[in-house]
Amino acid sequence: MSPARPGPAAVTVVGIGADGWEGLTDAARAALLDAETVVGGRRQLDLLPPRCAGERVGWPSPLRPAVPGLLAAHAGRRVAVLASGDPMFYGIGRALTEELGAAAVRVLPHPSSVSHACARLGWPQEDVEVVTLVGRPAARLAAALHEGRRLLVLSADAAGPGTVAALLRDRGFGPSRMRVLEQLGGARERTTAEATADTWAEPPGDALNIVAVTCRRAPDAPRLGAVPGLPDTAYEHDGQLTKRHVRAATLGVLAPAPGELLWDVGGGSGSIAVEWMRTHPACRAITVERDPVRAERITRNAERLGVPALRVVTGAAPAALAGLPRPDAVFIGGGLTAPGLLDVCWEALAPGGRLVANTVTLESEALLAAAHRRHGGELVRLAVAHAVPVGGFTGWRQAMPVTQWSAQKPPGPEGRAESPALAASTDPVAPPASPRTPDGPPDRAGAAT
Numbered sequence: 001m002s003p004a005r006p007g008p009a010a011v012t013v014v015g016i017g018a019d020g021w022e023g024l025t026d027a028a029r030a031a032l033l034d035a036e037t038v039v040g041g042r043r044q045l046d047l048l049p050p051r052c053a054g055e056r057v058g059w060p061s062p063l064r065p066a067v068p069g070l071l072a073a074h075a076g077r078r079v080a081v082l083a084s085g086d087p088m089f090y091g092i093g094r095a096l097t098e099e100l101g102a103a104a105v106r107v108l109p110h111p112s113s114v115s116h117a118c119a120r121l122g123w124p125q126e127d128v129e130v131v132t133l134v135g136r137p138a139a140r141l142a143a144a145l146h147e148g149r150r151l152l153v154l155s156a157d158a159a160g161p162g163t164v165a166a167l168l169r170d171r172g173f174g175p176s177r178m179r180v181l182e183q184l185g186g187a188r189e190r191t192t193a194e195a196t197a198d199t200w201a202e203p204p205g206d207a208l209n210i211v212a213v214t215c216r217r218a219p220d221a222p223r224l225g226a227v228p229g230l231p232d233t234a235y236e237h238d239g240q241l242t243k244r245h246v247r248a249a250t251l252g253v254l255a256p257a258p259g260e261l262l263w264d265v266g267g268g269s270g271s272i273a274v275e276w277m278r279t280h281p282a283c284r285a286i287t288v289e290r291d292p293v294r295a296e297r298i299t300r301n302a303e304r305l306g307v308p309a310l311r312v313v314t315g316a317a318p319a320a321l322a323g324l325p326r327p328d329a330v331f332i333g334g335g336l337t338a339p340g341l342l343d344v345c346w347e348a349l350a351p352g353g354r355l356v357a358n359t360v361t362l363e364s365e366a367l368l369a370a371a372h373r374r375h376g377g378e379l380v381r382l383a384v385a386h387a388v389p390v391g392g393f394t395g396w397r398q399a400m401p402v403t404q405w406s407a408q409k410p411p412g413p414e415g416r417a418e419s420p421a422l423a424a425s426t427d428p429v430a431p432p433a434s435p436r437t438p439d440g441p442p443d444r445a446g447a448a449t
Contacts, residue, residue: 011071011096012080013087015110016040018186018208020047028108037074040082043208054080067095084208085112090132090154113210114152116184120191121212128152138163142171143278143306145215146226153211158204164211168197171304172221177214182206224305228252228275235301240268240294242333245384246358246402247271251279253356253378253406254329258282263327265317265345266334270298270310276329277307284309286324290316290335318344326350332357336364342371351412358382360400368405377407 012031017023024032032038035054038045045056057074060066071079086109087093096105118125131141132154141164144151153164161180168176180192183206192202196216217223224230229248235241242250250272254262258280264273267287277283287310289295295314302310313320318341330345336359349355355377359365372379381403385396 010078010106011100011104012078012106012108013083013091013093013096014080014108015083015085015087015091015112016044016047017085017110017116018183018189020186021049023110023185025108028110031106031108032080034078035080036077037079038082039070039074039079041084044082044084048082054078063092064095067099071096071099085110086115089114090130090134111185113154113181113184113208117152117181117210117212120181120184121179123150123212130154133160133163137303137308138167139303139308140306141167142304143281145171145173145217145224145306147215147217147223149215151211151213151215153213155207155209155211158207158209160209161202161211162200162204164213165197165200168213172218173215174198174218175216177216179212180205180209181212182209184208184210226278228279230271230275230305234305235269235271235274236297236304237269237271237301238294238297240334242268242271242358243384243399246382247275249382250331250356250358250404251275253404254331254354256280256283256329259284260328261285261325263288263321263324263330263345263348265321265330265332265341266336267298267312268294268333270301270312272331272333273298273310274302274305274307277302277310278305284311286311286313286327288313288315288317288320290314290320317341321345321348324348327353329354330356336367342367346371346375346409349409351409353409354406355409356404356406358402358404360402365403368403371407372405375407375409377405380404380406 014028014031032048032052037057038048038052038054039057039059042058045058081092081096083091083093087107088109089112093107114125114130118128128150129144130152131144134154134156141153155161165178168174174197176197177194178197178200179194180202182190222231222234224234228251229244232241232244254276256276256279259282262273262276262285264285264287267273267289270287273285273287276285287298289298289312292314295312298312302308317335317338321344326348328350330349332341332345335341336357346355357368359368368379381401383398383401385398387394388397
């Protein structure tokens with residue numbers, strides 16, 4: 001959390017629903033009547049009666065960067081901020097508490113659109129996954145698509161339901177059932193008839209809507225599980241791909257945890273970074289790829305598999321690593337023979353972080369053996385064989401064995417808190433993807449497995 005900064009004497013955040021003033025509690029009404037400044041979206045401000053006499057200030061766009069300046073402009077005044085539904089659920093409450101500190105912000109929540117939707121649908125809220133597309137790319141919905149799952153998708157505008165239907169069809173989930181719930185809790189509340197994404201023809205309705213989806217996978221669509229080791233066919237690649245079984249073993253050693261940042265050096269097709277991010281919505285990754293064509297391919301794979309926030313850096317490591325936020329884990333899948341790469345990655349790693357490197361060449365294997373002598377850890381050989389026809393019989397075809405070194409950096413005196421990378425960013429994912437590339441086509445470990 002950011003340290004408290006100068007701001008208003010008091011900020012009260014009031015959640016308000018489509019039912020407007022009539023749906024507010026006495027405490028919420030009192031806070032709005034007492035406020036000298038009321039900040040909110042124009043739609044929210046229009047819900048207030050004339051007797052709320054405070055100065056009404058609309059949020060500028062983009063909203064998040066404007067928060068510090070707007071608070072400073074009204075310092076010392078009694079400020080009330082309007083938010084849709086629950087301010088701490090994908091709402092402005094987060095930005096305000098990060099800016100001012102939790103002690104300086106009073107939050108008066110209202111039932112969220114998710115609470116209303118679950119009540120209307122008869123869905124237990126704890127069994128529902130919520131995906132917001134407000135200010136976020138629609139592609140992130142793809143990571144939540146699993147047979148039988150119930151999703152509530154927060155739309156950014158009236159076009160949201162159509163966008164959701166199109167993505168479901170594109171990702172092989174056209175049979176999924178959809179309903180749109182609009183203006184929940186208000187006089188103009190409406191729920192559309194249920195239809196499949198394949199047959200969705202509902203015209204754009206109210207901008208204030210939420211899309212309910214019951215996921216159904218088409219019979220010919222690939223099944224993508226929730227754990228690492230997606231089928232190789234899930235990726236667009238040119239052969240520079242850490243193959244499925246080696247990839248699953250590698251992610252197991254990397255051990256992603258919520259909020260952690262991975263450097264994927266020598267990205268190839270981006271499979272390690274993609275599956276790191278798919279383990280939890282808060283996992284972040286930066287992949288470094290030297291080949292611009294492969295970098296663009298990584299971006300497409302990330303988009304297709306539901307992690308469009310994967311950051312792609314195009315350039316040769318170790319030079320391309322300069323200035324990147326400190327990682328909690330590093331995977332080196334290519335370019336191990338680049339002078340100094342292993343040492344740069346080890347030094348950059350946060351205390352307690354993990355480094356994993358794979359190779360299929362003798363030259364790089366010697367480097368990993370030397371690193372094992374210096375830093376300890378574990379040195380293993382991964383071998384995979386596939387059954388193939390041999391005449392009229394079946395035999396084993398051995399893939400190139402992969403040598404893997406993994407080690408954990410000793411914790412510092414303050415452990416993970418020493419990493420400036422996570423302290424510097426409140427965004428759960430890395431900045432928007434840009435073309436990126438790693439440096440190791442010759443020894444992309446697992447490319448031939």
